[in-house]
Amino acid sequence: MSQILKQNKFLLSSLVITIVLAGMTFGNIPAPPVPQGVQTVNGTTFNFSDYYSLTHEQIALYNYLTSIIVNEPVNSFENWAADQFWGYLHYMFAFSQYVLASVFETTPGYRTEFYEEPAQQLIQKMNTTTADYGNESIEYIEWLYRGFEVYHWPNATDTNDLYVGDYRGPANIMWTGHYALMETLYERSFNTGDYIDEITWFVRDWNNSLTTDGFGNPQEGGIWGTGLIPCEPYIVFSQCNSIPIFTTELYDNLYGTQWMESGMWDYGLNFINTVMHEYYGLFIDGYFVQRPIGATISTTAPEVVPNPAIDIHTTDGRPKDNAYGTAWALTFLEYTQPELSIADYGLFMDTYGVDVSAEQMYLVGSQNNIGNFGDVDGMLGTFFASVLANQRGDYVTRDRLQNFLTGAYNKVWSADGREMYYDTSALLDFLKPVTAGFKIWSTVPVTVRDLGDARPVGFWDWPYISAADDENIWVYQAEWDAANEAFILNIKVDETATLTFSNFDSTPTAFAYGSTFSEFVASGDDYTLTLAPGSYNLVIIEGGI
Amino acid sequence: MVSEESTTSTESEISVLERLYLQNTREILLTIICIAFGISFFLGLSIIEMPHIMISFFALGLAPAYAIIAVSGAIRGPLVGFLVGFLGKLCTDLFLYSVIPIMGLPALAYGVLGLIVGLSTYNIENGRSLAKMAILSIIGLVFTLMFVVVIGLLIGDVAILVLIGFQLLPELTLGLPSVFLLTPIFARIWYILKEIIPLPF
Numbered sequence: 001m002s003q004i005l006k007q008n009k010f011l012l013s014s015l016v017i018t019i020v021l022a023g024m025t026f027g028n029i030p031a032p033p034v035p036q037g038v039q040t041v042n043g044t045t046f047n048f049s050d051y052y053s054l055t056h057e058q059i060a061l062y063n064y065l066t067s068i069i070v071n072e073p074v075n076s077f078e079n080w081a082a083d084q085f086w087g088y089l090h091y092m093f094a095f096s097q098y099v100l101a102s103v104f105e106t107t108p109g110y111r112t113e114f115y116e117e118p119a120q121q122l123i124q125k126m127n128t129t130t131a132d133y134g135n136e137s138i139e140y141i142e143w144l145y146r147g148f149e150v151y152h153w154p155n156a157t158d159t160n161d162l163y164v165g166d167y168r169g170p171a172n173i174m175w176t177g178h179y180a181l182m183e184t185l186y187e188r189s190f191n192t193g194d195y196i197d198e199i200t201w202f203v204r205d206w207n208n209s210l211t212t213d214g215f216g217n218p219q220e221g222g223i224w225g226t227g228l229i230p231c232e233p234y235i236v237f238s239q240c241n242s243i244p245i246f247t248t249e250l251y252d253n254l255y256g257t258q259w260m261e262s263g264m265w266d267y268g269l270n271f272i273n274t275v276m277h278e279y280y281g282l283f284i285d286g287y288f289v290q291r292p293i294g295a296t297i298s299t300t301a302p303e304v305v306p307n308p309a310i311d312i313h314t315t316d317g318r319p320k321d322n323a324y325g326t327a328w329a330l331t332f333l334e335y336t337q338p339e340l341s342i343a344d345y346g347l348f349m350d351t352y353g354v355d356v357s358a359e360q361m362y363l364v365g366s367q368n369n370i371g372n373f374g375d376v377d378g379m380l381g382t383f384f385a386s387v388l389a390n391q392r393g394d395y396v397t398r399d400r401l402q403n404f405l406t407g408a409y410n411k412v413w414s415a416d417g418r419e420m421y422y423d424t425s426a427l428l429d430f431l432k433p434v435t436a437g438f439k440i441w442s443t444v445p446v447t448v449r450d451l452g453d454a455r456p457v458g459f460w461d462w463p464y465i466s467a468a469d470d471e472n473i474w475v476y477q478a479e480w481d482a483a484n485e486a487f488i489l490n491i492k493v494d495e496t497a498t499l500t501f502s503n504f505d506s507t508p509t510a511f512a513y514g515s516t517f518s519e520f521v522a523s524g525d526d527y528t529l530t531l532a533p534g535s536y537n538l539v540i541i542e543g544g545i
Numbered sequence: 546m547v548s549e550e551s552t553t554s555t556e557s558e559i560s561v562l563e564r565l566y567l568q569n570t571r572e573i574l575l576t577i578i579c580i581a582f583g584i585s586f587f588l589g590l591s592i593i594e595m596p597h598i599m600i601s602f603f604a605l606g607l608a609p610a611y612a613i614i615a616v617s618g619a620i621r622g623p624l625v626g627f628l629v630g631f632l633g634k635l636c637t638d639l640f641l642y643s644v645i646p647i648m649g650l651p652a653l654a655y656g657v658l659g660l661i662v663g664l665s666t667y668n669i670e671n672g673r674s675l676a677k678m679a680i681l682s683i684i685g686l687v688f689t690l691m692f693v694v695v696i697g698l699l700i701g702d703v704a705i706l707v708l709i710g711f712q713l714l715p716e717l718t719l720g721l722p723s724v725f726l727l728t729p730i731f732a733r734i735w736y737i738l739k740e741i742i743p744l745p746f
Contacts, residue, residue, distance in 0.1 A: 010672040011733055014679075014726045018607065021722060025606040028596035354703055355646035356712055357693075358638030364704075373704030396643050408711060410599050426601045 028411055031056040034476045034490060037537040039514040044484050046539050051488050052106045052445045053477045060413065060420035061436045062103055065096060066118040067419060068433055074124040075133040077141070081429035086141045092433065093126045093138075094178035094243075098448065099437045101185040105446040108455070109463070109487060110478035114470035116190055123182050123195075126175075142175070143167035148293075151233060153214070153223060156293045162214040162223065165233065169202075170209045170223075174231035176202055177243035184250050185451065191460055196255070203251055206244055207264045220267060224289040225306070226275075227267025234290035235309065238272045238283045239325040242332035245269070246452060249335055253454040260336070272329075273340060276308070280367065282348055283326045284308050284319040313368040323352040323363040323381025327388045334391065335452035345392050352381060353397075360404040361397070383434065386442035391449055398442055406439060417494075418471070456482070463487050463504045463542070466526065469497035473531075487540035493531045501527045504542055511539045565624040566746075575746045576621065580628045583617040587633030588640065597719060604715035610637075611720050612727035614655060615682040618663030619732055621746060626659020630689075647701040654692035661685035662728070669736040675729035682724035690717055 005012065034055055036048035054062075068079035082089050100119050104111070128137035130144060143149075143166070152161035153171070164171040180202040183195035208214065209229050210222040221227045228236040229244065245268075248259050276284050286309035292298045300309040300320050308319035326348055334341040352363040354370075363385050364370055365377030372378070382401055389398035409422035422439070424431035462480035477490035487501070487508070501508065501520065504527055510517045517538060520527035529540075562568045566576045590610040597606025614633065618626020634652035638645055645652070662681045668674040694713050697703035703712075738744065 008672065010676050010679075011729055014730055017722075018726045018730065021605070021726070022607055025596040025598050028598060028606075030594055030596070354707075355644065355701060356697065356703055356707055357651060358642040358644050358646055360711065361646075362707060362711075371702050371704055373707045400642060400644075404711065408599055408602065408715065423599075426599075 623663030
């Protein structure tokens with residue numbers, strides 16, 4: 001024995017070190033795929049892979065993201081680690097809301113407080129005002145702190161001119177657009193009616209800005225002559241305006257109005273697709289309609305206004321471009337102009353994409369700054385491009401971008417295994433929620449384009465899970481299959497949990513593997529189902545066999 | 546496989562074709578089969594998602610596919626090592642990601658690992674010889690990654706920060722222990738298998 005050991009010292013040492021090394025990395029083993037079975041109930045075959053599904057990691061990331069949203073007061077922003085990035089906070093809230101909306105739509109039959117509370121909280125955080133919260137408000141952090149106060153048009157300081165703003169607009173589309181879309185997506189997800197009046201006010205205000213001179217007289221191109229609404233007074237951006245355009249589409253679909261058909265965005269869309277597009281064949285980044293005011297960085301301002309913002313990497317006066325703005329605009333404009341957006345996708349990836357290896361690619365911030373990386377535009381461009389690639393069904397590109405974005409970070413699971421985030425602390429703590437949010441957003445099956453449509457007719461009368469022991473369960477799939485009149489539930493239960501179902505007319509029966517699994521208990525108008533720890537693929541049918 | 550001791554005096558007398566295992570039709574066929582096996586193993590191990598831990602830009606873990614390139618060179622010479630690295634990487638890129646980045650030049654760099662390991666001969670029963678194989682694997686990997694970085698920088702327009710932080714450092718820290726530890730282990734496994742199954746190479 002000792003002879004064998006002696007003769008194989010090197011090999012045995014290698015073997016031992018290999019085992020130790022492999023053992024140390026076990027914590028980062030990818031989560032197994034969610035089991036999706038096939039079962040036949042009452043002659044109908046249900047294949048769970050035919051329905052939208054969340055993964056275990058997506059739910060763990062969601063749990064992390066929502067924990068930082070709900071575990072602080074609305075006027076506290078400490079959980080976001082945004083010390084050097086206050087200017088990005090309201091975008092964090094807005095884009096987190098879009099991520100949540102995609103998650104909700106992936107499991108539309110699961111609508112408990114677990115989903116509703118963070119969505120509600122994000123809207124409240126976004127709308128923190130100095131009147132209510134003083135300096136601990138988004139109004140102060142994002143607006144007053146940066147030197148933007150009440151101003152007028154065309155002379156910002158002349159109170160006799162047209163009043164165009166404080167942070168609630170009209171000329172602050174980077175806040176009003178996002179805020180209105182957050183509310184509209186909330187209504188799409190939960191149908192409470194709480195925000196209809198406010199959304200309606202915004203849509204009407206946009207219409208007034210886009211089609212009149214601001215005093216009620218019709219004017220082509222609206223107040224700013226571009227058919228678009230500025231932010232960072234006074235610059236119009238295609239990406240910022242893509243948000244209210246998408247909001248208007250969704251608002252029309254939810255409430256049967258015809259604002260898009262009325263043409264309120266026609267002039268602006270044409271402006272985006274021509275003046276703000278033609279130079280590169282892709283969008284430019286910003287068009288100054290007036291000299292910048294407040295704290296807006298003016299290094300990109302043209303000599304003469306109105307004119308495109310100027311690229312800072314070259315000296316020939318060419319328009320400014322960037323990857324994130326283009327990816328963002330293409331993602332949100334695809335609902336309104338699918339042909340143009342889809343046609344631009346390939347050119348966009350060819351222009352900004354850089355192959356690091358087969359496994360990884362990233363985007364440069366500007367096509368005039370090839371060979372550089374590390375600026376915010378490039379990082380954000382890579383994040384947004386992965387969302388766009390997911391929407392386009394280009395999963396290879398999406399995965400390569402995600403490998404680049406998350407490959408350098410460890411997955412950190414909470415002690416109870418309910419939450420997970422990417423540990424970006426070696427680079428920036430601020431990237432933790434950013435990475436978590438974008439990871440979910442770029443991998444869920446429901447895209448921004450999907451969210452532009454209202455829920456199907458009858459949706460709000462379909463059976464759904466209205467309450468549950470949310471902290472004990474993982475809901476991967478939950479939706480009512482209207483064609484087959486069955487509720488599809490794919491769930492993992494950590495500890496015994498009770499689910500309350502609403503909208504069933506009579507006692508439902510749950511089936512597993514095609515056989516009766518459990519009957520429900522009536523509770524008022526609702527029915528409850530108690531599940532022991534385990535994983536279940538359940539088909540729930542009203543009345544049973 | 547020729548033992549290290551017996552080849553030392555006659556190494557200079559071995560023709561290039563013999564060194565590349567191309568001296569006759571049978572050897573050429575066996576070489577092709579060996580390359581096919583190597584590529585298959587490389588592809589198979591690349592498909593398995595190996596866990597790793599990141600410490601800043603350093604990756605701690607194992608990438609066994611690298612060791613396949615090295616061990617191919619060790620068993621069957623520099624040509625097989627080079628082609629298993631090059632074609633293995635190319636096939637992996639194509640099958641797993643549907644892309645061949647930078648005209649396949651980085652894949653070419655992976656061939657260098659097998660080429661360098663294949664330049665010497667080894668006695669797989671001997672610990673010192675296995676240690677030599679491990680050291681040459683490390684040298685081969687360092688050259689490979691240097692080429693990858695230079696290609697990315699000069700031809701791929703990849704930012705230097707990305708090349709160093711997102712590619713060189715993680716791959717180096719993942720690859721070095723992998724080739725150092727796994728190449729001799731794989732070589733010994735192959736040797737034991739050869740004792741049991743009469744492999745022609």
